[in-house]
Amino acid sequence: MLDITCPWCGKRHETEFRYGGEAHIARPENPSGLSDADWADFLFMRKNTKGPFAERWCHVNGCRRWFNVIRNTASHEILATYRMGETPPKLPGGAT
Amino acid sequence: MVKYSIFSIARNALQGHRNWPEQWRSPEPKTDYDVVIIGGGGHGLATAYYLAKEHGITNVAVLEKGWLGGGNTARNTTIVRSNYLWDESAAIYEKSLQLWEGLSQDINYNVMLSQRGVLNLAHNLGDVREGVRRVNANRLNGVDAEWLDAEGVKDFCPIINISKSARHPVLGATLQRRGGVARHDSVAWGYARAADARGVDIIQNCEVTGINRNGGKVTGVETSRGTIGAKKVAIVAAGHSSVVAGMAGLRLPVESHPLQALVSEPIKPVIDCVVMSGAVHVYVSQSDKGELVMGAGVDSFNAYSQRGSFHVIEHQLGACLELFPIFSRVRMMRTWGGIVDVCPDASPILSKTPVEGLYINCGWGTGGFKATPGSGWSFAHTVAKDEPHPLNAPFSLSRFETGALIDEHGAAAVAH
Ligand SMILES: Cc1cc2nc3c(=O)[nH]c(=O)nc-3n(C[C@H](O)[C@H](O)[C@H](O)COP(=O)(O)OP(=O)(O)OC[C@H]3O[C@@H](n4cnc5c(N)ncnc54)[C@H](O)[C@@H]3O)c2cc1C
Numbered sequence: 226m227l228d229i230t231c232p233w234c235g236k237r238h239e240t241e242f243r244y245g246g247e248a249h250i251a252r253p254e255n256p257s258g259l260s261d262a263d264w265a266d267f268l269f270m271r272k273n274t275k276g277p278f279a280e281r282w283c284h285v286n287g288c289r290r291w292f293n294v295i296r297n298t299a300s301h302e303i304l305a306t307y308r309m310g311e312t313p314p315k316l317p318g319g320a321t
Numbered sequence: 322m323v324k325y326s327i328f329s330i331a332r333n334a335l336q337g338h339r340n341w342p343e344q345w346r347s348p349e350p351k352t353d354y355d356v357v358i359i360g361g362g363g364h365g366l367a368t369a370y371y372l373a374k375e376h377g378i379t380n381v382a383v384l385e386k387g388w389l390g391g392g393n394t395a396r397n398t399t400i401v402r403s404n405y406l407w408d409e410s411a412a413i414y415e416k417s418l419q420l421w422e423g424l425s426q427d428i429n430y431n432v433m434l435s436q437r438g439v440l441n442l443a444h445n446l447g448d449v450r451e452g453v454r455r456v457n458a459n460r461l462n463g464v465d466a467e468w469l470d471a472e473g474v475k476d477f478c479p480i481i482n483i484s485k486s487a488r489h490p491v492l493g494a495t496l497q498r499r500g501g502v503a504r505h506d507s508v509a510w511g512y513a514r515a516a517d518a519r520g521v522d523i524i525q526n527c528e529v530t531g532i533n534r535n536g537g538k539v540t541g542v543e544t545s546r547g548t549i550g551a552k553k554v555a556i557v558a559a560g561h562s563s564v565v566a567g568m569a570g571l572r573l574p575v576e577s578h579p580l581q582a583l584v585s586e587p588i589k590p591v592i593d594c595v596v597m598s599g600a601v602h603v604y605v606s607q608s609d610k611g612e613l614v615m616g617a618g619v620d621s622f623n624a625y626s627q628r629g630s631f632h633v634i635e636h637q638l639g640a641c642l643e644l645f646p647i648f649s650r651v652r653m654m655r656t657w658g659g660i661v662d663v664c665p666d667a668s669p670i671l672s673k674t675p676v677e678g679l680y681i682n683c684g685w686g687t688g689g690f691k692a693t694p695g696s697g698w699s700f701a702h703t704v705a706k707d708e709p710h711p712l713n714a715p716f717s718l719s720r721f722e723t724g725a726l727i728d729e730h731g732a733a734a735v736a737h
């Protein structure tokens with residue numbers, strides 16, 4: 226089980242959280258101008274990175290707020306957590 | 322290749338079993354192949370076998386970064402069935418089940434297919450309607466399927482608890498009698514041996530690190546054992562599909578999650594069928610050694626670590642004990658995880674790609690073991706002929722652009 230540090234509440238067990246997948250996928254600015262391929266890319270295509278990966282979690286059984294985590298998907302190590310809207314911290318090796 | 326038969330066993334027994342040859346060669350990689358297959362799991366090996374058998378293409382290498390059976394092929398709970406909802410899925414999974422039924426003879430290797438019947442339980446009215454609908458859909462597609470009420474379930478599997486006061490009461494189940502289990506690593510070894518006998522090079526400890534292209538066309542691969550040229554390259558890397566496809570600049574709609582399984586200490590025979598419940602994440606069967614073989618759910622997060630979280634196991638066992646109170650004092654011996662490549666519509670991808678000569682077979686997620694023969698058989702056609710086979714045409718990568726998704730969450734659940 227992961228120990229995740231909520232940026233508001235501090236360190237809690239993974240079972241208090243819900244996973245939200247890849248972070249920083251911005252909704253296209255101009256939806257009606259998008260091709261089918263662009264839509265497919267936005268809706269379905271994912272980085273699925275092996276290594277440091279920026280992802281969203283929600284503290285559902287706590288403050289119920291969303292935030293971002295950088296976690297190594299090969300080792301489960303959590304490298305950083307930061308609030309929504311904040312820029313991801315720079316990590317050695319140029320993560321995400 | 323020495324054919325396995327009662328005579329070869331007797332002959333070798335007289336020699337103290339000291340003279341059996343290796344099941345397949347371990348050749349040095351050649352500089353060029355007609356087809357290079359990345360990934361020596363069941364699907365990669367089956368693809369190689371059917372390329373050789375059905376299409377006469379034998380200048381083929383299967384490159385495996387670890388050892389055969391180190392991936393999901395030999396980490397899964399071995400449930401085989403074909404009772405999927407939609408026509409497209411029923412067709413490919415049923416073709417697969419038919420190939421399973423003749424597989425031991427075809428590859429001269431005992432894959433221990435045991436068609437003991439698979440129950441998929443319904444715990445609420447929604448499940449019941451969904452189950453009955455699936456039975457009807459299956460029958461229309463020529464897939465054997467029956468609906469059992471709670472008493473019928475109890476008759477078929479006497480140790481199950483059908484008490485109305487259970488947290489998740491059993492209201493009925495679908496039954497596919499032709500479903501069952503098979504021996505997982507025999508599938509990898511059997512296909513490897515049969516492919517090798519037809520000239521395919523099986524190369525273990527050979528990790529692909531790059532996919533070489535020239536003008537939008539594939540030319541070969543970089544590996545931990547040097548550059549290997551290839552006219553065609555097929556990616557069959559399961560949990561690592563995104564990583565390998567990324568080597569050719571492709572993005573996939575796939576996410577990799579840990580999926581866990583566990584086995585108990587061996588006990589006397591208590592359950593002679595397979596019981597699955599998508600709703601409460603239980604699936605269980607008993608191995609020939611007497612171990613209860615159980616599967617848990619996926620971990621919610623993406624990972625490549627081949628291990629999952631303990632609370633997922635705890636959740637699975639809680640639900641399992643509700644269904645089977647008789648298991649309450651059985652000790653669990655081992656748990657492990659595999660990395661499954663999950664697609665948003667719970668259906669696989671068997672497809673050409675935008676790169677000429679590059680093909681991909683992935684996204685089987687939590688339920689691809691059962692599909693191993695049909696997947697390899699139809700994908701070999703795609704690789705050989707550079708075109709979809711009618712069985713895999715609906716499972717193209719382009720369905721995520723056209724929107725023609727094949728939503729099998731109901732039949733796949735987290736289950737198999
Ligand atoms: C716990 C668990 C239970 C399951 N239960 C069932 C079940 O009951 N029924 C069912 O139908 N399905 C089940 N599945 C799903 C099933 O196991 C998979 O869908 C299926 O095995 C995937 O195909 P494969 O056998 O080819 O994969 P794998 O055996 O994983 O093969 C992929 C291979 O590619 C290799 N590879 C990756 N990257 C590279 C590289 N760069 N270079 C060279 N080689 C590479 C890997 O080492 C691996 O050997 C289960 C899975 C798990 C984990």
Ligand SMILES: [Zn+2]
Binds near residue numbers: 284288
């Ligand atoms: Zn919080």
